[in-house]
Amino acid sequence: MTPQELKREVERGKDSFFFTPATLKFFGDRMSNYGVRDGGRFPVHYDDNGDNYSAIPRMVPVWELYRKKPVLHGLDGSAHFCKKTFRRIF
Numbered sequence: 001m002t003p004q005e006l007k008r009e010v011e012r013g014k015d016s017f018f019f020t021p022a023t024l025k026f027f028g029d030r031m032s033n034y035g036v037r038d039g040g041r042f043p044v045h046y047d048d049n050g051d052n053y054s055a056i057p058r059m060v061p062v063w064e065l066y067r068k069k070p071v072l073h074g075l076d077g078s079a080h081f082c083k084k085t086f087r088r089i090f
Contacts, residue, residue, distance in 0.1 A: 001063055003034040009086040018079070018088060028072035039064030039080050042089050050087065062089055 007019045017023060024030060043057035062080040070076040080089040 001036045003031055003036050003065065006036050006063055006065060006081060006086070007031070010081060010088075013086050015081075015086075015088045027075060029067070033068050033071065035066050035068055037064050037066065039078075042080050044082075044089055048082070048085050048087075060084070060089065 010016065010018055019031070039062035041059040042062045044060045045054055045057050046052060047054075061083045063083055064078050064080055066078040067076050081087065082089055
């Protein structure tokens with residue numbers, strides 16, 4: 001999975017704002033600053049639609065979108081996306 005492939009899949013869903021030029025510019029970021037790797041499994045308290053809450057989390061396989069270099073104000077955190085639905089996981 002490349003950052004461009006992840007972007008394409010994410011934009012097909014509900015989290016399409018994540019990769020807009022305005023969002024990237026706001027954070028001082030570029031697509032070339034991103035890399036994608038297997039993020040393992042991430043605990044999630046909601047179903048695949050993001051609707052039904054469960055007190056007991058389920059483990060979901062994710063892609064980790066990471067920054068190669070920090071951007072404005074030292075931001076260097078990663079974002080996680082479900083491998084099945086390509087929704088962002090918090």
